[in-house]
Amino acid sequence: MSIQITKLNFSYPASTANLFEDFSLKIAEGWTCVAGSNGCGKSTLLKLIAGILQADSGKISCGNGGNSGDVIYCAQETAEPPENLYTAFWSDDNETRKFFSRLCVTEEMLERYETLSGGEKKRIQIACALAERPAVLLLDEPTNHLDAKTARMICAALGDFSGTGIMVSHDRAFADSLCSRTVYLYNEAAAFAGGRDCVAYDSYPCGLTKALELRQSGADQSRGEWERLNAKAGAEKERSARLEAQNQKAKARLSKKQIDSRDHDAQAKIDAARITGKDRSTGDAKARLETQIRQTESERDSVQKALRRKEGFALNQTDYSKPLAVEETVLQAGSYSLKIPRMEIKRGTKIALTGENGAGKSLFVRHVISLLEKAGRANEVLYLPQEISDAQRDEIFCELDDLEESERGEVLSTLYRLGSEPERLEGKDLSPGELRKLMIALAVQKPLSLLVLDEPTNHMDITSVVALENALASLDCAMIVVSHDKAFLQKIANENLVAERNGNCGQIIWSSSGDALVRKP
Secondary structure, eight states: OOEEEEEEEEOOTTOSSOSEEEEEEEEOSEEEEEEEOTTSSHHHHHHHHHTSSOOSEEEEEETTTBOGGGEEEEOSOOSSOOTTHHHHHTOSOHHHHHHHHHTTOOHHHHHTGGGSOHHHHHHHHHHHHHHTOOSEEEEESTTTTOOHHHHHHHHHHHHTOOSEEEEEOOOHHHHHHHOSEEEEEEEHHHHBTTOOSSEEEEEESSOHHHHHHHHHHHHHHHHHHHHHHHHHHHHHHHHHHHHHHHHHHHHHHTOOTTSOTTOHHHHHHHHHHHHHTGGGHHHHHHHHHHHHHHHHHHHHHTSOOBOOOOOSOOSOOOOOOOOEEEOOEEEEETTEEEEEOOEEEOTTOEEEEEEOTTSSHHHHHHHHHHHHHHTTOGGGEEEEOSSOOHHHHHHHHHHHHTSOHHHHHHHHHHHHHTTOOGGGGGGTOOOHHHHHHHHHHHHTTSOOSEEEEESTTTTOOHHHHHHHHHHHHHOOSEEEEEOSOHHHHHHHOSEEEEEEEETTEEEEEEOOSTTTOOOOO
């Protein structure tokens, strides 16, 4: 079943501009990834297709007589259990129940839904959606908070879905494994010089990773072509100016003002020159060149010039060079023990810490941070948790408000380079992803020995993820990055640590396996 969107117009009540304006798009069967920056309308588009939001005008239709009942929308949030959880789980239909079995959803999990992890709730949400056997399945950031094992489990289940699937995702590996098409949404005014203040899109017949590469290549080509034509127009204008100067000299030569009225021979020569047109050549050449200039400028203006946005960290390099020694030990957390090998974390060491949820990643991170604190080096470390509490949120804004004007300017510059708009700070109503970027922007203005990031790409759009990984790759302090985003880790890290668990015993081991997906410098 395909989805046809025709001349869609939509704006939120509090907005003065349309988010979508005469927006038309066709989505074929199979999986399609929808990507783009925060605020570009990804989640809104899914909600419009699902019928949760109503368009101001335009039409959204499904092929084969489909209607809104054929569409299931899975939101990012999983706090509330799906409405069909119990009826689907206890269904007499084996085809319905198989999805729960495949995603390892048990009766015991239903009884304690409120205490389940985010990954367990997401498995239940996906199982309930598949159990409905919809024609259209819409997923909004399905891999947030998932470990690699759970992501693979969900990916395998979704791979058998035979309808039209649309996912909003920043997880390139996950999206690439399912999606054969990518739709990239963007605000025209933010993307191109002279663009409209509404959402447009580019479509690519490939997965998210390749689409991002093609998009970057296309932006570079458009800027190069615009600059080439602009330089050509500039050169033609310079030639036109020289011809104009020659033309003025020619006119002066053909003027009789400076000739004595009794000098009939001189006047006759000028008359002959005017008739033969010998001195008209520069004027004719200039007229032809003016036509060429208009053609070149018209060709230049027809090219959408992609705007270039600065990325990376605008900051001084760290000045802490003393390494951190971690001695071999066994950590205890209740009945669980975690063995840690001896290691030395030096400046420039960027560790990818992977492993299943519950294997001890957070336990190891807390141990490393405590070693720095015991050594009196607490001011040298920044820990960015998965979730930021309200108290931490208030502390972040207080820290921002206390900065000098020049320091604040540096923070805002870094925030912009990480893909956010500084003016969003005015209302202090930041999304979780933007708040994390502000926390990073504040931290990197100070010298750091260690930066610890726990699932830093959660809640971030793909534009911000790419900007963040490019920035972190150039940062010279030591890092520990806990993430399931393989592409992100590949770009940043140069060492691998894996947390493995076997019952109540676990260990942290160095790894060079393909699962860690981390390059060596």
